[in-house]
Amino acid sequence: MAYRKIIHIDMDAFFAAVEQRDHPELRGKPIAVGFDGPRGVVATASYEARRYGIHSAMSIVRAKYLCPELTIVFPDHTHYKEVSMEVQEIFREYTDVIEPLSIDEAFLDVTENKKGMEMAVDIAREIRERIRQQLHLTASAGISYNKFLAKIASDMRKPDGMCVVHPDRSDEFIAQLKIEKFWGVGPKTATRFHRMGVFNGADLRKLTMEQLSFVFGKVGRIYYNFARGIDDRPVVTSRVRKSVGCEQTFLEDINTRVAVLVELYRIVLELIQRIRKSHFEGYTLTLKVKYEDFTQLTRSVTKPHPLQTKEQILPLAKELMKQVDYEKRAIRLIGVSVSNPHLADTHSVWVEGELDFSA
Structure with missing residues (x-):
């Protein structure tokens, strides 16, 4: 072979x-x-x-x-x-x-x-x-x-x-590999594996495809294959950009409407510059807010046209921000991104880190 x-x-x-x-x-x-x-x-x-x-x-x-x-x-x-x-x-x-x-x-x-x-x-x-x-x-x-x-x-x-x-040593190598070292396994996914009694590759190999799919969905098949040294993904010389975004962590937490809107405006302007530079076309706008206690939430909206200009993005960002309560909990970080490119083949691109859906 x-x-x-x-x-x-x-x-x-x-x-x-x-x-x-x-x-x-x-x-x-x-x-x-x-x-x-x-x-x-x-x-x-x-x-x-x-x-x-x-x-x-x-x-x-x-x-x-x-x-x-x-x-x-x-x-x-x-x-x-x-x-x-x-x-x-x-x-x-x-x-x-x-x-x-x-x-x-x-x-x-x-x-x-x-x-x-x-x-x-x-x-x-x-x-x-x-x-x-x-x-x-x-x-x-x-x-x-x-x-x-x-x-x-x-x-x-x-x-x-x-x-x-080496191919002849891969089974032995994977068997002793800690589950945390598997590509796509973040802290929360590792915890789920631990609860299932899976701590290394040898443990993972004992689970059936059906068991892994039941717990992890489609990604269960990938874990099943990894445990057996199977990974058919080619080395891809060009990658489809899936999103463009930017975020800002503030020196001091903010919780007034004026401060929030001023910072949101600045971040949207930075996002627009990045979109122009990358010639990106995306249809979904996502707002991320991280509070002073490090908890965070996201709000998204999808439109039938690409989101590329201030006139298109800023009003949407403001509407999403209206869904955020920051009177009782001050905001530590605001992020805005545009995603969901109108490309038929984006589902075929696997960017590292996406496997850990729970992280």
């Missing part, structure tokens, strides 16, 4: 690593990339900072508490994107079948590659060395015969490591 050769490359602590590379005074020190303010959140933490328990999505306040000597670096996303493009230029010397998952990770299908190299592990090793020599950064790699296993493998020996899951 001929297997595909899939590599997953994941840049190590990408934003922080770029900052430490470009600023020698930061090397070897615990740093976090993010906004240094009471509502700031860690985008990426260096490995020196991670030893203190600091991680992405943690509040800056909490991070500073854990590590008083932590250095906070304001993010330079334009520069990070430029460096990401340099990494992808290296990828393209080996294959054009590249699927970026984000600015710092991507799948490569090297079954047929430009260098005629037989072993995917040799390609991954060479790419990592090129990244080290040319860009002075490190990357971890996972190599296997499908996307699911390649991605899981890339996390096994981080940072600056490489892991291969």
Whole structure:
């Protein structure tokens, strides 16, 4: 049987690593990339900072508490994107079948590659060395015969490591894999699995398709296949954009009508700019509100025409906001997005993270 050769490359602590590379005074020190303010959140933490328990999505306040000597670096996303493009230029010397998952990770299908190299592990090793020599950064790699296993493998020996899951060893590898490590299993889904007595791949493999489908619906089939090392998704070189959105966390909670409408207006203007830049056409407007106690709600409306202008979006956003009670609970964050593109094939695109419907 001929297997595909899939590599997953994941840049190590990408934003922080770029900052430490470009600023020698930061090397070897615990740093976090993010906004240094009471509502700031860690985008990426260096490995020196991670030893203190600091991680992405943690509040800056909490991070500073854990590590008083932590250095906070304001993010330079334009520069990070430029460096990401340099990494992808290296990828393209080996294959054009590249699927970026984000600015710092991507799948490569090297079954047929430009260098005629037989072993995917040799390609991954060479790419990592090129990244080290040319860009002075490190990357971890996972190599296997499908996307699911390649991605899981890339996390096994981080940072600056490489892991291969050979077809002959995949059953053993999956059996000992914690259920939390399965692609698409978030904290809430993991809790549901635990209640079912499922803690690893071996436990998951004992469940029938019918059992998994009953509990998880259509996604049950995916979990069933993953437990058996089955993932037929190709490496997709172009992805259909499903939504455009933006959100704002406020320095201070707001609960007056004037403040809410002013911030909503600003966010809608930013959304319109992003829609224009991406040439996106979507028919559903969604408002997200996060309260001071971190609970959140969403409200949506769908129209028969694309939502692209201020005249189309702002009145709808205001109507949705009327459904939100913020007199007793102040608002911490407001987000607005346009989704539901009028494309017949959008259902075929699976964006990472969508599996965890309960999260």
